[in-house]
Amino acid sequence: DIQMTQSPSVMSASVGDRVTITCRASQGISNYLAWFQQKPGKVPKRLIYAASSLQSGVPSRFSGSGSGTEFTLTISSLQPEDFATYFCLQHNSYPLTFGGGTKVEIK
Amino acid sequence: EVQLVETGGVLIQPGGSLRLSCAASGFTVSANFMTWVRQAPGKGLEWVSVIYGGDTDYAESVKGRFTISRDNSKNTVYLQMNSLRADDTAVYYCARGRSGSPLEYWGQGTLVTVSS
Numbered sequence: 001d002i003q004m005t006q007s008p009s010v011m012s013a014s015v016g017d018r019v020t021i022t023c024r025a026s027q028g029i030s031n032y033l034a035w036f037q038q039k040p041g042k043v044p045k046r047l048i049y050a051a052s053s054l055q056s057g058v059p060s061r062f063s064g065s066g067s068g069t070e071f072t073l074t075i076s077s078l079q080p081e082d083f084a085t086y087f088c089l090q091h092n093s094y095p096l097t098f099g100g101g102t103k104v105e106i107k
Numbered sequence: 108e109v110q111l112v113e114t115g116g117v118l119i120q121p122g123g124s125l126r127l128s129c130a131a132s133g134f135t136v137s138a139n140f141m142t143w144v145r146q147a148p149g150k151g152l153e154w155v156s157v158i159y160g161g162d163t164d165y166a167e168s169v170k171g172r173f174t175i176s177r178d179n180s181k182n183t184v185y186l187q188m189n190s191l192r193a194d195d196t197a198v199y200y201c202a203r204g205r206s207g208s209p210l211e212y213w214g215q216g217t218l219v220t221v222s223s
Contacts, residue, residue, distance in 0.1 A: 001167075034209055036152075043200065043213045044144075044152065050207060087152055091209040094164045096142075096154040 002026050002090050006099030012107040019075040021102045023088035028068045032092035035064055035073045039084045047086075048073065078104070109133040109212045111201050116217030119191055123221070127186040129201030129214060136177055140204040141184045143175065145197035146216075155199070158184060169195075191221045 003026035013019050023033065031051035036044040046055050048064035051071060061076040075082055083106055088099040115127040129141070143155040156165045156175040163175050174187040184201060198216040205211070 032207075036210070038152075043215055044210075045213075046211055049209065049211075055211075089152075089154075089209060091204075091207075094157065095166050096157075096209065098152045098154065101151045 001095055002029060002093060002097050004088055004090055004097050004099040006088055006102055008102060009100060010103045010105065012105045013078050014107045015078055015080055017078045017107075019078050019082075019104060021073045021086055021088075021104075023066075023071045023073075023099045025069045025071075025090055025092075029090045029092035031067045032090060033064070033066065033071045034089045034091060035062075036087045036089065037082075037084045038087065044087065109203065111203065111212060111214035113199060113201050113214040113217040116199065116219045118220045118222065120223050121192055121221055123191050124187070124189045125191065125219060127188065127199055127201075127217060127219070129184040129186075131182050131184070131201075131203070134203065135179075136182050136184055136203075137179045140206070140209070141175075141177065142202045142204060142210060143184075143186050144200045144202055144210065144213075145195075146200070147194070147197045150197075153197075156186065188219070191219075193221050195219060196221045 005024045033051045035048040038044040052064045085101045085103045110132045112130045140159045142157045158175045172190045176185045200216045201214040202210040203212040
């Protein structure tokens with residue numbers, strides 16, 4: 001199985017900050033990487049798929065990059081509604097595997 | 108409009124069986140990757156199972172105990188869960204994906220609690 005290591009697990013940031021979250025795959029997954037946002041008590045929402053394709057309706061301050069084993073989710077200017085937990089997902093092969101999550105908290 | 112509605116979550120004793128349903132509208136389940144994902148309380152997301160065409164696959168943690176199936180006439184996907192254990196306690200989400208585009212749409216989830 002492919003292991004997804006996400007970092008950091010928790011981060012504190014302020015509104016307007018540039019935020020970067022990293023996901024590392026235990027083996028190459030090409031660009032088969034998606035990012036999800038989840039707020040407390042809510043359903044996960046897909047932000048990015050194919051490593052860098054922005055989901056329709058998602059603000060352009062979210063971007064994804066990477067290929068192979070190293071991937072990044074960037075929020076260019078953090079907004080109040082962005083405080084949430086973010087998960088990466090590899091969909092290169094089954095079983096699909098998620099990263100452990102990054103909780104973005106208010107500094 | 109794509110909609111997914113999960114039902115069937117309950118409080119059940121260890122060793123019991125349960126069937127979850129995921130009723131879809133706005134698309135055809137048989138033409139998509141239909142997936143179950145679960146989330147234990149306060150924990151991360153765990154992929155459970157997928158059905159696409161005639162193929163199915165399962166997480167190792169549920170293999171041999173859970174069975175995914177589909178009723179095309181009802182446009183509904185099921186997850187039959189047997190020999191339930193305490194660590195199966197979670198919110199179970201149904202999600203739709205396509206090749207190269209995983210888990211685009213999610214249902215609201217249904218809570219399964221396994222406890223005596």
